Amino acid sequence: MENVRTSSTQAVWLMVSIVLVALNLRPSMAAVGPLLSAIRGEVPLSFSTASLLTLLPVMAMGLAMLLGMRIALRIGEHRTIALSLLIIGLATASRLYLDSAAGLIVSAVVAGLGIALIQAVMPALIKSRFAENVSLFMGLYVTSVMGGAAIAAAFSPLVLVQTSNWRIGLSVWALLALAALGGWYAQRSAVPPSPEAPTPHQESFFGNSRAWMLAIFFGLGTASYTCVLAWLAPYYVEKGWSEQHAGLLLGFLTAMEVLSGLVTPAIANRSRDKRLVLCVLLALIISGFCGLILSPERLSLLWPCLLGLGIGGLFPMSLIVSLDHVDNPRRAGGLTAFVQGIGYLIAGLSPLIAGMIRDQLGSFEWAWRSLTAVMMLMMVMVLRFDPKAYGRHLR
Template sequence: MSLNSSTAGRFAGWGLLVVLGLNLRPILSSISPLLGEIRLATGLSFQSSALLTSLPVVCMGLVALVGVRVEAQLGERRGIALGLMMILLACLARWLMGQGSTLLVTALLGGAGVALIQALVPAMIKREFHHRVPVAMGVYSASLMAGGGLAALLSPVAATYFQQWEAGLGVWLLPALAALLLWAWLPLGAAKNANVIPAYKGLRNRRAWLLALYFGLVNCGYMSLVAWLPAYYQQLGWGVLPSGSLLAFMTIFQVIAALLMPVLAQRGIDRRPLLWISLLAQTIGYLGLLIAPLQFPHLWVALCGFGLGACFALSLLLTLDHHRDPRQAGQLAAFVQGVGFLINAISPWMTGWLRELTGSFVSAWVVLTVTTVAMLVVTRVFSPATYRTASVPA
């Protein structure tokens, strides 16, 4: 069933983008506000704790790199259903078995589920929302970020209510179950296509690698903030709930940016001005966390959130711009996300390593600031005039 075949189908398509997006970040962001209790109960070090964020992102990268094969073997319907099932089982296991080893295994399982969904959704957006691709990408990105913020805010609440930190992680099986039931009920998503080429041919193309590196570096700050922002402010004397609420506050501005900036992008084809604004917001936010974290914490977090929310949506949109054909665009997006998420996976691990090495998170904000400044310079090469000359083979 095409999302464009009826009014009900169109509404269902928009609703599904929201529901799917909401399930893609709780597996990451539910950890951070409860990290102190988790480390106390399991004995995990800072570096080992960082793996709870890094491992899902590694899965996102590896699965995305074989996204074309996933589409060929499973199709959107079975692939997305399998991804939701894996997220559900990971959350259930975290609730029932709270050991450190269980957390690491479920990080892999849930990350693979998230990766399956993320690998399949961009091509679906390009095909089903071909007249509204920027807006659809914005809705999907905003929902994804909203899920992360809700998990950061509500996980401590659930842990307090049930009087166990495991519940704060496991309760996110409920939205996964709801999404799985909705996905099974609505006949949406393409079936497997045996004609899909099971290999990506753009690996030697410089533009494909540039897009992938760019996607990874402009978005890597999100993983570090999700993993360590509450811990940073707890080190500065904040409590568990106030520090966790900072992630939720950041999410508000991520959602605003993820919705607003793609709508503005709908009016033109040059993504660079909006990307410059987004990266500048990130830069100022990181500098604020570095120089004056206690003076205007909500301002710095808002700027980081706005910049990160916009960069995720706009960098994916920039990638899709390079092909008119939905399948080719999806293959490129899968490659870009694959390499990009592997880069993202390094970020929280690096932050944890720097924290253990130096005793503070200051050096991590320095690294992120330098990275965004470098990406401000790189952005200039993505002129729309280069899309054809730098066309990426599918």
């Protein structure tokens, strides 16, 4: 019994530390949108250039994701995550002293590299440590990721109001990385070694058509997340809202993402077939974008609510469907690293395209229309995710 209690305690401490780590994976991006008007007041940024603050870290996340599992195999999961938190913290803290667009972009890219290494390691770690409840714990992890975005989006404008300094609003989140680093080191002795010995060679999924389909599905779904994260607050600031209220609206959307990220995987865990859940989530996102297009200021809380519930559930479910394809934790980690790597490269383009649309047409509404069409395409893709065929696609 003593061993069981010890194992349970280890699992709890590990999950708490994973939550603390996950909270650091979005503030470096989520804090930018609500503060963009203040940043543009001091730093010359077009909307296309400002999109690079989201695009480049996401693209860096995609490229680094493809190498993340290899690094983890060499230096170990614990050291990889500790190193990544240090990178995120230093990149975020550096923003206190930056006064150029180039400096802001470099800090965003460096933070993106640290984020990618963590995101490459976590799915395999969760599948190996919590094999009986992968959907539930993946939901908790991804929900914490979105929770970090919610906190940053809601509180960065408040920091700006209190300090009259957008640099503090961007850099204060380094404290969160410091807390996570302390928590991760505090429980390092409680982390049991991976039950599976590392393999010297990581399997390549570049030649597998199903892996590419999963990556494209994840990328298109994440495109809606990154685009909303970058441009929802500026969209409402253009409608006459203050930065603080627009930031709180983005914070409300991300709070809905957190709620959906917790509830949706728990519901989906009851069945191996996730297609109905995925279709409902996509329908919610489509409804939210239609609301932003047709009536953004009437029922202004409803559209972010629908978007948040849809995006918040779709993000973890895209990874869970990928994990369901493979039973072996190490191989599943390699697959999710590939899916996220290619997916983030796809998703990273969406803020730039939306920013270019805004510069050319003077409105974000055509970006919302384009994303609506993308979500409809994803509904067609969902029909291919029959769990009976998983083994055939990824032997």
